[in-house]
Amino acid sequence: MNSIKEKHSFFYRNGLTIVFMGLFVLTLFAQALTGWKQHNADLKDDHAREIGLGTYLRSGHFISATFENFESEFLQMSLYVLLTISLRQIGSAESKKLNEPEEVDREPVPGNDAPWPVRKGGWILKIYENSLSISFGLLFFISWALHLYGSWQNHNVEQLARNLPEDTVYAYLGQPEFWFETFQNWQSEFLSVASIVFLTIYLRQKGSPESKPVDAPHLETGK
Structure with a gap:
């Protein structure tokens, strides 16, 4: 494991997660901003008071x-x-x-490199087998x-x-x-x-x- 870390950069090892999480944050921000503007337009049409962005982020419209x-x-x-x-x-x-x-169907075998639940066994292993x-x-x-x-x-x-x-x-x-x-x-x-x-x-x-x-x-x- 250490040799893998030394051979490749952090981004190379984790690029897929980093890129998708980055896209998630950017699009969530865009959703919040555009949703806030749309919600205020709807409130205005209903002759209701507009709300700030902070209030909108706690609103049912954004949460839903x-x-x-x-x-x-x-x-x-x-x-x-x-x-x-x-x-x-x-x-x-x-x-x-x-x-x-x-x-993926083989029975887990305890070993030094196996995850802790595999080495522990019993009900902990049973939960880990279905944890995903x-x-x-x-x-x-x-x-x-x-x-x-x-x-x-x-x-x-x-x-x-x-x-x-x-x-x-x-x-x-x-x-x-x-x-x-x-x-x-x-x-x-x-x-x-x-x-x-x-x-x-x-x-x-x-x-x-x-x-x-x-x-x-x-x-x-x-x-």
């Missing part, structure tokens, strides 16, 4: 819009991690092979709850602006608005996963670990 997207991404990843354990797609770079044993799907599942439920909270709060702001009574969260759950926001994001995530699973059967991207080798047969499954 942000976690509505987080929720669908974490749902996508949690289902993807779980379903690829047992389901297959012949020819896809995203699928395990149809008949051959896979390295558990983490994505928790992130999904947290994001779903925050999306609900933000959407409900924003709904009540709109109700007050129209001189209508506020709704309880339970009453709001019975209305189509929140579920429309939810399902329009979920369906797009399911489509994107289905697309990469299917398109990697026939299409290639040289150098990408998400693609099969360029000269691989179409019906060769896995990378």
